[in-house]
Amino acid sequence: MNQSHRRLFLPLLSVLLLTASAVVADSSSTLTRQGAIGGERRLVSPGGVFQLGLFPVANGTKWFLGIWFTVSPPAVVWVANRDRPLDALSSGMVTLSGGGDLVLLYTARDNVTVWSSNSSAAAPAAVAQLHDNGNLMLTSEAGAVVWQSFEHPTNTFISEMRTGRDLRTGAVWSLSSWRDADDPSAGDFRYDMDTSGSPELHIWREGRKTYRTGPWNGVRFSGIPEMTTFEDMFEFRFTDTADEVSYGYRDRVGSPPSRVVLNESGVMQRMVWDRATGAWNTFWSGPRDQCDSYGLCGAFGVCNVVDAIVCSCVHGFQQRSPAEWRMRDASGGCARRTPLRCGDDSDGFYALRGVKLPETHGSSVDAGASLEECGRRCLSNCNCTAYAASDIRGGGAGTGCIQWFVDLMDTRFVDGGQDLFVRLALSDLENTKTKKFPAVIATVITGFALLALLIGFLIWRKRDRPWWLRHCLQGGNARRPGSCSEEAVDRE
Incomplete structure (x- = not known):
């Protein structure tokens, strides 16, 4: 305002x-x-x-x-x-x-x-x-x-409300946008909980998915790391039981009123009332940029908003249609460079660091498994394409296990994102090491070359001085009185 x-x-x-x-x-x-x-x-x-x-x-x-x-x-x-x-x-x-x-x-x-x-x-x-x-x-x-x-929300949920599903009765608690600012009839956008994989929230427009939060990881939604920056104001509540899957929040004691709105443009906004100014301040909104557009980079593509060309392929994959990518249409995604051979010693994992985890359709979740066990299970299953921790509480690499058995869709880099381990043929992993080794060697050689140049320059400077100046620096020059004065040395 x-x-x-x-x-x-x-x-x-x-x-x-x-x-x-x-x-x-x-x-x-x-x-x-x-x-x-x-x-x-x-x-x-x-x-x-x-x-x-x-x-x-x-x-x-x-x-x-x-x-x-x-x-x-x-x-x-x-x-x-x-x-x-x-x-x-x-x-x-x-x-x-x-x-x-x-x-x-x-x-x-x-x-x-x-x-x-x-x-x-x-x-x-x-x-x-x-x-x-x-x-x-x-x-x-x-x-x-x-x-x-509270069981029949419209376009807003507030403290103590929830969005999700009652798995016993089939009830759904979802939001639908207003038609426009002057028309509260149901608009084009809907915000609800998807439970077909690891639960996450989606925005839909007339049956087409436009945005997803990423799965809940025990602390926040994978694609919204900034949720942790307002934990002092809100207590986040996520329920995943045999009876109910839901997400909600509660204003902490002393916090001002707040609301989360799905607006008529399909954007989720978390707003907090500022008593001093008498206005609603927006704390977060999503989608936040083009990398939040669902499926922008296609299967096995990864989006990076800081790059001029935002879409690239995960290491070990290549563009399915270079012609389409040249026209800035990456929705066709990427394909493997080397087919998987599916053997204990023929495949491995590439660590994709700091990302919003891919869509979890076609995935399985085991909260009781360790991350190491998760990797072993994925490697032993020929259909497993990637794995990641399902819970990041307690620090470290996390615990629990999400395994993907389909193409990885809608992956993007985010500050404070999670690690995703993508299955590759060993030859593609060796290429990664091969590419890193020459870079290290080149850096070392460059460093030695610069050091050698510096030493050579110092030796040249020393030998290029006149004989009388060298004598001055060694204690004096009796044959040229006054030539060892500070002014004479400085001139040289």
Whole structure:
């Protein structure tokens, strides 16, 4: 937000907050079957952190039921009727139906139901409550949770939410972008957890993958090393059990409000509220550069954003189509120079240092294996193409084992990345050593040559001096009085 926008935004925010405090002074955090909210009435969480009510977009021509941060009304974190807007503030009413569902009614059209929680619980909801973590929960008279907004995210997840999958019920907690800044209907982009290999988060656009975080490595996602730089503000939570695979975070005590948003352009943004300036600061966004574009360098290609030509082949591989690569299209990837022979003494591994691990489709994970055992297993399996540590906690090379059995896709260099061990024929590994040895020899020879030149120069300088100057330096020159003065020596 630039300075001029901030000057406009802060007064507007003050007006909105004053209006909100006036409107909700007698509001509650709960809604029962006997109550209803509509117009400018809202639910307010007990600590005043979040509000639920109707909000406008498109110059007030469309109205939606949503939840937002009280300090920042434009920061909407959940929307109910994404695809069925109301046309006026006065035309909507929120209530609990006789069946215990939370419903949004279109009062201008005979109370037709615009949106419903559609709970499938056996016991109907008796109370709806907005909590200070932003979760809208429906509970039965016995206190059982019947429905909650955290289980139905829109384009944002916040502290204590999660994205992932319930492996027992098949429920999916994923984000979908707004259509545009003035249209909260579902857009082109989706953000969800892929569990077909080692779990990782993907962004999709209309069925096409555009970005991946890399697998979780016990500390962070492999392709986002900078996550460790804001651990003082967030507690990251990753669950991988037989019942659930999910990722979420929790704001640490004393940290300001935060949110993670999938925007309408397909970019994930982690934003933190700056109380001093009254603005959201972006801590991280992804994709961050062209190397984060999924599959840019193709199979067995590796992307390096600091190189003028960002794509190259992993050592031991060559371009499948040099003509396409010359036209800066590396999506066809790379092929092996030397076929694998699949024997204990015929193949080895090349260490590709500091990378986001490749896509883990077609991989297997064994958290209990050592990295050394992982290498032995890969070498003994003719279909294994690479391996890496699955857990980097505790320092060192890491523990656990990921093995790939397909082409390596979407690998890139990142600062603080992991080591990937790629299977090659021994002849290609020997070529690596052969290339390094002449370079070392050349460096040594160059060093000796420079030393020899320096010694030769010093000897020449000494022999090239006049005989009287050499005598001066050795104690004096009786035949040429005054010739050993400092001025004479300096002239020479």
